[in-house]
Amino acid sequence: MQTLAVAHTFEDGIAQVLDVMGTGLGCACAIFWELDPSARLMPTRSWTSTHATARAFVSASQGVPIERGIDHLGIAWDTGSPILVDDRSDGGRAQDARVHGLVSGFAFPIVGRVGVAGVVELFTSDPDGCVASIADLAIALGAVIGQFWERTESERERSRFFLLSIDMLAIVGPDGYFKRLNPAWEPLGYSELELCGCPWIDFVHVDDMIAALTELRRLGDGHPSIKFECRFRARDGSYRWLRWNAAPDAHGNIYTSATDVTRERQLEAELRAALAAAELATQAKGEFLANVSHEIRTPMNGIIGMTGLALRTTLTAEQRDYLSMVADSATNLMSLINDLLDFEKIEAGRFELDPIGFSVRHELGTMMKALAFGPQQKGLALDLEIAPDVIDRLRGDTARIRQILINLVGNAVKFTARGHIYVRVSTDAVDGDRVWLAFAVSDTGIGIPADKHARIFEAFTQADSSVSRRFGGTGLGLAICMRMVKLMNGRLWVESEPGRGSTFHFVIELARDAADAAPARARAHVDESRVDVPRRVLLAEDHPVNQRLAAALLSERGHHVTVVDNGRAAIARSASEAFDVVLMDLQMPDLGGLEATAEIRARERTTGGHLVIIAMTAHSMASDRDRCLAGGMDGYLTKPIDRAGLYAVVEGVPAGTPHPTRSPAVAEPDVVASDLLDRVAHDRELLGELVALFVDGRPDALARIGDAIVAQDADALWQAAHALKGSVKNFTRGEAATLVSELEVLAGDGAFTAAAAIQPRLVDALGRLDRALAQLVGSAAGGV
Secondary structure (H helix, E strand, O other): HHHHOOOOHHHHHHHHHHHHHOOOOOOOOOEEEOOOOOOOOOEEEEOOOOOOHHHHHHHHHHHOEOOOOHHHHHHHHHHOOEEEOOOOOOOHHHHHHHHHHOEEEEEEEEEEOOOEEEEEEEOOOOOOOOOHHHHHHHHHHHHHHHHHHHHHHHHHHHHHHHHHOEEEEEEOOOOHHHHEEEEHHHOOOOOOOOOOOHHHHEEOOOOHHHHHHHHHHHHHHHHHHOOEEEEEEEEOEEEEEEEEEEEEEEOOOOOEEEEEEEHHHHHHHHHHHHHHHHHHHHHHHHHHHHHHHHHHHHHHHHHHHHHHHOOOOOHHHHHHHHHHHHHHHHHHHHHHHHHHHHHHHHHHOOOOOOOOEEEEHHHHHHHHHHHHHHHHHOOOOOEEEEEEOOOOOEEEEHHHHHHHHHHHHHHHOOOOOOOOOOEEEEEEEEOOEEEEEEEEEEEHHHOOHHHHHHHHHHHOOOOOHHHHHHHOOOOHHHHHHHHHHHHHHHHEEEEEEOOOEEEEEEEEEEEOOOOOOOOOOOOOOOOOOOOOOOOEEEEEEEOOHHHHHHHHHHOOOOOOOEEOHHHHHHHHHHHOOOEEEEEEOOOOOOHHHHHHHHHHHHHHHHHOOEEEEEEEEEEOHHHHHHHHHHHOOOEEEOOOOOHHHHHHHHOOOOOOOOOOOOOOOEEEEEEOOOOHHHOOOOOHHHHHHHHHHHHHHHEEEEEEHHHHHHHHHHHHHHHHHHHHHHHHHHOOOOHHHHHHHHHHHHHHHHHHHHHHHHHHHHHHHHHHHHHHHHHHHHHHHHOO
């Protein structure tokens, strides 16, 4: 037993066991037969005395395999029991032994928990030798040697795993030096001696040392394992990113595995760079489309607007015919431009719905009146049928519903030579406040082959290559309709056969609307009479045609229009004269519309009052609208100018706004919401509590905004600005609300420099809001 205790390997241990047993028992030879991978016994270790013939016997045994159950070795293996060999044993190794003068032998198996590891064979030349007397001892000895074999075999397997692992395995001692490394470290270029010659932390990049040591301290704090990544210096001076897994043992050693993730890191960096490049490309594409929209819409505004003005003058029949053709062509071109821009916005994910409450029957009736002109020109009937069970008051984006119907009815008119067009509306389903309306637009036109039903909803696709030549169009209309319907959680499909007409179905999700009155929104119909109270309008526009058009349209309604051609002039005129509303172009020489608005708002912070400023621009992207509102403007009109929209905006402003003068008022609507006391039912105590909560929570909100700007964390900045906006807008619609909204938009764009510039202005505006709220709370407490 002592022999096995000091042995480092099974091979060393079994050799010493054979020596001790052979010498102690007076044997001539001792052989260990080991079970090889092919499940046969092969001699691997032996011991011999000075008996010459015994050495010859051992030599003759080399390379001779023994099968299971064959001879005394195979029987000992098979049964797991000792076998005695004497001069009465016949054949096999017993006979070979007698040839070499060996007359007595013994074989006993080495037995472990998982089976037999091998067989020990002893022979003596003395017929009276004591080999036979150790049968009981051999059983116990075989079990002990078997346990030793299992332990050393397990260690050998662990060593084999350690050496063959593709991961970089290492043992780090309590002193921080590598104690053992596997060959997987060789690609770093070091020898094992070099790696073990200094603390492992010396190889870590200086920027990663603190983080790595911090992770290691967690093991000392009782964590069972840790994971971290750091840069590790190779012999050539380069650094490789290694991902570490480490766990301690009871003696202070750390067992680690490391994986080289340099390529993974490079791929991540390349992916981030590619995403950044894609975002820049998307941004450039958006800016390009915005500029294209602006450059096209500006002259189109003049063409459509001035043609409309000309058509309302006295003309000959021929002149009216020519101008009508110009107007139709311009309208078609504008429709094409809108389709292209809408499609791009939908594809880029920048398209948003604008739901409002509306009357189904009133809205659809108005739409059908506007659509009736096209069918009437071709002698087609256009009928609308709304099922009686359709809920009348709903909430949805009527502009997009109108756009879908205009496209579908327009297609029906385009592809129908005679007959009629039906628009039917019914209820598809109702679930609480959610309502699904089903629309069907049927015609008696040329029809569509079944194999083209799916393709017509793809972008830039027509049912037939000759369609665009015969009927015109880009093939974008149905693709846009499909995407808009999906935005409204609906579906769109067609039923059609060639020569038998087509029916386009779509179902969209809307919501119940509890409002009794229809929303105040510009309708397609315009009352041509002059208004009772004309408005004083300041038009800031640098394009001569647009100046003439807007001034003419407003003058027709009786409004008084003053025209300036740049933002600086708009600032000066608005300071010296009283206006009800300013129509402000964005792009003007000397000073643009946003910059001019900012200066007017800054002036109002000292003079009081609030001048209504409406952006009037050819920029039509959703981000442009947000930018205008965040910049302090009150509304947004796109070019070409729509008469109904223009009149609705201008005439929605109260007439007779007083000239802005310096006022001592603190709680004017621009600082504190005018209905604030009403909203708390003049509950003085509740108002005080709400203000206290708002003031107490704001330092933390401003700190989070500042931290996010310093860290350039767009998500954190957006969340902080969004949260603050929700509380600020409970108390004001003035500058503080405008600035925090602008900060939210800048966060979405990642514009940290601009956000940093706004931050002190926001703090200043919130300070004024605090003073106004304090005065309001004091007034309320006094019974005002």
